[in-house]
Amino acid sequence: MTAIGLFQILLFIAILIIITPFLGSYIAKVFQRERTFLDPVMRPVERLIYRLASVDEQREMGWREYTVSAIAIGVLGAVILYVVLRIQGILPLNPQGRGSLSPDLAFNTAISFVTHTNWQAYAGENLAYLTQMMGLTAQNFIAAGTAMGVAAALIRGFARKTAETVGNFWVDMTRSILWVLLPLALVFAIFLVSQGVIQNLSPYVTVKTLEGTSQSIAMGPVASQEAIKILGTNGGGFFNANAAHPFENPTPLTNFLQAIAMLAIPAALTYAFGKMVGNARQGWALFAAMMILLTVGVITVFAAEQGGNPLLTRVGVDQAATSRQGGGNMEGKEVRFGPFGSALYANATTAAAVGSVNSSHDSFTPIGGSVLMFNMMLSEVVFGGVGAGLFTMLIFAVVAVFIAGLMVGRTPEYIGKKIEAKEMKMAMLVVLIFPATILILTALAVMTGAGKAGIFNPGPHGFSEILYGVTSAAANNGSAFGGLKANSQFYNVLLGISMMIGRFAIIVPVLAIAGSLASKKAVPESAGTFPTTRPLFVGLLIGVVIIVGALTFFPALALGPFVEQLLMKAGITF
Amino acid sequence: MKGTSLRRVFKNAALLLVLFIILTGLIYPFVIVGLGELVFGGKAGGNLVFVDGKPVGSSLIGQAFTRDEYFHPRPSAVDYDASLSGPANFGPTNRNYIESVGKRVDKLGKENNGQVIKGEIPVDIVTSSGSGLDPEITPAAARLQAARIAVRRGVSKEKIDSLIEEMTVGRELGFLGEYRVNVLILNLELDKRFPLKK
Numbered sequence: 101m102t103a104i105g106l107f108q109i110l111l112f113i114a115i116l117i118i119i120t121p122f123l124g125s126y127i128a129k130v131f132q133r134e135r136t137f138l139d140p141v142m143r144p145v146e147r148l149i150y151r152l153a154s155v156d157e158q159r160e161m162g163w164r165e166y167t168v169s170a171i172a173i174g175v176l177g178a179v180i181l182y183v184v185l186r187i188q189g190i191l192p193l194n195p196q197g198r199g200s201l202s203p204d205l206a207f208n209t210a211i212s213f214v215t216h217t218n219w220q221a222y223a224g225e226n227l228a229y230l231t232q233m234m235g236l237t238a239q240n241f242i243a244a245g246t247a248m249g250v251a252a253a254l255i256r257g258f259a260r261k262t263a264e265t266v267g268n269f270w271v272d273m274t275r276s277i278l279w280v281l282l283p284l285a286l287v288f289a290i291f292l293v294s295q296g297v298i299q300n301l302s303p304y305v306t307v308k309t310l311e312g313t314s315q316s317i318a319m320g321p322v323a324s325q326e327a328i329k330i331l332g333t334n335g336g337g338f339f340n341a342n343a344a345h346p347f348e349n350p351t352p353l354t355n356f357l358q359a360i361a362m363l364a365i366p367a368a369l370t371y372a373f374g375k376m377v378g379n380a381r382q383g384w385a386l387f388a389a390m391m392i393l394l395t396v397g398v399i400t401v402f403a404a405e406q407g408g409n410p411l412l413t414r415v416g417v418d419q420a421a422t423s424r425q426g427g428g429n430m431e432g433k434e435v436r437f438g439p440f441g442s443a444l445y446a447n448a449t450t451a452a453a454v455g456s457v458n459s460s461h462d463s464f465t466p467i468g469g470s471v472l473m474f475n476m477m478l479s480e481v482v483f484g485g486v487g488a489g490l491f492t493m494l495i496f497a498v499v500a501v502f503i504a505g506l507m508v509g510r511t512p513e514y515i516g517k518k519i520e521a522k523e524m525k526m527a528m529l530v531v532l533i534f535p536a537t538i539l540i541l542t543a544l545a546v547m548t549g550a551g552k553a554g555i556f557n558p559g560p561h562g563f564s565e566i567l568y569g570v571t572s573a574a575a576n577n578g579s580a581f582g583g584l585k586a587n588s589q590f591y592n593v594l595l596g597i598s599m600m601i602g603r604f605a606i607i608v609p610v611l612a613i614a615g616s617l618a619s620k621k622a623v624p625e626s627a628g629t630f631p632t633t634r635p636l637f638v639g640l641l642i643g644v645v646i647i648v649g650a651l652t653f654f655p656a657l658a659l660g661p662f663v664e665q666l667l668m669k670a671g672i673t674f
Numbered sequence: 675m676k677g678t679s680l681r682r683v684f685k686n687a688a689l690l691l692v693l694f695i696i697l698t699g700l701i702y703p704f705v706i707v708g709l710g711e712l713v714f715g716g717k718a719g720g721n722l723v724f725v726d727g728k729p730v731g732s733s734l735i736g737q738a739f740t741r742d743e744y745f746h747p748r749p750s751a752v753d754y755d756a757s758l759s760g761p762a763n764f765g766p767t768n769r770n771y772i773e774s775v776g777k778r779v780d781k782l783g784k785e786n787n788g789q790v791i792k793g794e795i796p797v798d799i800v801t802s803s804g805s806g807l808d809p810e811i812t813p814a815a816a817r818l819q820a821a822r823i824a825v826r827r828g829v830s831k832e833k834i835d836s837l838i839e840e841m842t843v844g845r846e847l848g849f850l851g852e853y854r855v856n857v858l859i860l861n862l863e864l865d866k867r868f869p870l871k872k
Contacts, residue, residue: 104849111849153689168680172687180691225758238699242691270686277694282702289706290713296734299703299710299718304757307722307729309737310744310861316757317720317732323710324703341759344804346734347720352851408797409766415776416792417800424796424814426852431771431801432761435748435810438852442804459804460761557765564765583763664767673769 124371160265163615169269182210194228195303208592213239215603218336218578244332247487248276257614289327296350299323335455359448366483381633402443404468432460450475453485455578462581470661476575516622526609535652550590556583559674564660573598752806810854
C-alpha cells in the first residue's frame with residue numbers, strides 16, 4: 101500500500117463519515133414528511149403531481165398494497181421502456197438515425213433498468229438521445245425512488261408499534277425523487293459538465309486529424325444521465341465503455357467524487373434508519389459493518405492490481421510504480437485513474453450495486469476480480485444500492501440477532517421488536533433465494549452450448565465470466581466481465597430472469613417482514629436484550645454476512661478466480 | 675387485493691410514470707443542456723481542439739497516431755473510432771493476450787531504432803485502455819518514444835524530453851490520479867515548436 105493510496109482511502113472514509121449524518125437526517129425528514137429547506141420549491145410540484153396522478157397523499161397502505169404498488173410501477177415501467185426501445189427508430193431526437201432494438205435485447209434492457217440493475221447487453225452508442233433521456237435517465241430516477249420507498253417501509257416496520265400500515269408507496273417514491281435524487285443530480289450534473297462531461301443534442305462531430313484521417317466523435321446528453329446513474333446507484337452507461345469513457349468520467353477528480361457519490365445515499369440511509377427508530381447508534385452500527393467490509397475490499401483489490409500480471413513481466417513489460425508511471429495491471433484501465441483510481445471505483449461500484457465501471461473488470465487480476473464478485477455475492481449489503489442495501493442489511497441484522505438468541509436460548513429481538521417464526525421464514529427466503537438463483541442459473545449456463553458460446557476468455561476465466569454475469573444480474577448490480585457475449589437470446593433471457601428474481605422475489609418477503617413488524621408491540625429493553633449498537637454486534641453482523649456468502653459461493657469461486665490466480669503465478673496460459 | 679383497488683393501483687402507477695418521465699426524462703436533461711451551454715460552452719460540447727479554425731480532435735478523446743514524427747497512443751480495442759468505445763476485455767491468463775503484448779514490445783523496439791530495452795517497457799503503452807479512447811500516456815511511455823521523434827524532427831533528444839516534462843500533468847489536487855501526458859496536445863506542441871522540415 102503506497103502512502104498516497106492510504107491517504108486516499110482515509111480521506112474517502114472521512115468524507116463519507118462526515119456527509120452521512122447530514123444527508124441521513126435530511127432523508128429521515130423527507131420520509132417522515134417534515135419540513136425541509138426545499139419545501140418552498142418542491143411542495144408545489146409534489147402537490148401538482150398528486151393531483152394529476154390522482155394520488156391521495158394522506159392514505160396509508162398495508163404491506164400488501166405497498167408491495168403491489170412497487171411491483172406495478174416496475175411492470176408498467178418495463179412495458180413503456182420496452183416499447184420505446186422497439187420503436188426508437190421512428191422517434192425524434194435521433195440524429196445518428198439509430199434503429200430499433202431486437203425483441204430479446206429490448207426485453208433484457210427494459211427489465212434491467214426497472215430492476216435497478218442496468219446491465220449493459222446494449223451498447224449505449226446504439227441508442228437514440230430520446231431513448232437515453234426518456235427511457236434510461238427517467239428509469240434511473242424511478243427505480244432508485246422505488247428502492248428508497250421499500251427501505252422507508254421496512255424502517256417504519258421497526259419504528260411503528262401495533263400499526264396496520266407501513267406508509268404510502270407513491271408518496272415515498274415521489275418524495276425520494278423530488279427531495280433527494282433530483283436536486284442532488286442537478287448539482288452533480290452541473291459539476292460534471294464543468295469537468296468536461298458533455299451535455300448536448302448535437303450529431304456526432306467529424307474532425308480531420310493531424311495525420312489527415314478523419315475521426316467521428318460521439319456526442320449526446322451525457323452529464324444528466326451520468327449524475328443520476330451514479331447517485332441512484334443505477335450504473336447503465338451512456339456509452340459502451342461506461343465510466344471509462346473520458347466523456348463520462350474525464351478527470352481523477354470526477355472519478356473520486358463519483359465513487360463517493362455512489363455510496364453517499366446508501367450510507368446516509370443507515371443514519372436515516374437510526375434516526376427514524378429513535379437511536380442514531382443503531383444506524384452507525386450498520387454503517388460500521390459496511391465500511392469495514394468495503395475497506396478490506398479496496399485494499400485487497402488495490403494490492404492485487406498494483407502487483408501487476410507476472411505473465412507480462414515475462415515478455416518484457418515493466419509494471420513497477422515509479423515517478424514516471426503508475427505501473428500495475430493496466431490492461432483495461434485508463435492512465436488518468438491508474439491502479440488505485442480503478443481499484444477504488446471498482447470496489448465502490450460492486451459494493452454499492454451501481455455497476456458503473458471505469459475499467460475492464462474482466463481484465464483485473466484473478467484475485468482482484470474475485471473480490472469484485474464477492475462484493476456482489478454478499479447480497480449487495482456493503483452499502484448496496486440506494487434502499488436495497490439498507491433493507492437487505494437489515495435482513496442480515498435480523499438473522500444475526502436470531503443466531504445470538506439461539507446461543508443464549510432467548511427469543512431474539514431487534515430495535516424493540518420480537519423476531520419470531522414468521523420474520524425468520526421471510527428473512528431466510530431473502531438469504532436463500534439469492535444464492536440459489538445464482539448457482540442454479542450459472543450451472544444452467546455452463547451446461548448448455550448456448551451458455552458456453554458466450555465465453556470470450558478460455559480456461560477458468562471463462563467460467564468466471566459466466567459466474568460474474570449471473571451474480572451481477574441477480575444482485576441487481578449491472579457490471580460485467582465484459583468479454584461475455586451477453587447480447588444473445590440465451591443470455592438476454594437468462595439474465596433477464598435473474599434480474600427479476602433478484603429484485604421482485606426479494607422485496608416481497610422484505611415488505612412482508614415490514615408489515616409483520618409494524619403490527620407488533622414494542623418490547624422494553626431488559627438486561628437480557630442483546631445490544632445492537634456495540635462493536636460485538638458489528639462483528640457478529642460482519643461474521644454472518646461473510647459466512648453466508650463464503651459458504652455458498654466458495655466452491656464456485658475456487659473453480660474460477662482462485663484456481664486461475666494459482667495458474668497465473670505458475671506461468672500457465674490458456 | 676380486490677379488483678377495484680388493483681385497478682386504482684395501476685392507474686396511479688401509469689400516471690406517475692408519465693409525469694416522472696416528463697420531469698426527469700425531458701425537463702431535467704434539457705435544463706442541464708441549457709445551463710451547460712450557457713455557463714460552460716465548449717466543455718458541454720466535448721472540449722474540441724481547433725487548428726486554424728478547424729477542429730482536429732477533442733482533448734479528452736484519444737486518436738490513432740501512427741507516423742514516426744508523432745507520439746503514439748496506447749493500443750485501442752476500437753482503433754480510436756470515437757463513435758464506438760470499449761475495452762478489449764482480455765483476461766489475465768489469455769494466451770492470445772500475452773502473445774499480443776509480446777508482439778507490441780517487439781514492434782516498439784523496431785519503431786524506436788532498437789533503443790527500447792526489453793524489461794523496461796512501460797505497461798500502459800503495450801496494453802489497451804478501458805475506454806479504447808484513452809487520450810493520455812504515462813511520461814515513461816512518452817520518453818520511450820523521444821529518441822525516434824528527435825531524429826525524425828532533427829532536434830536533440832533533450833529538447834523532446836524537456837517538452838514531455840513540461841507537458842506532464844501531475845496528480846490532481848496533489849494526490850488524485852497518476853502522472854500523465856495528453857498525446858494530442860503534446861503532438862500539437864511538437865508541430866508548433868519543432869515543425870517538420872519539408
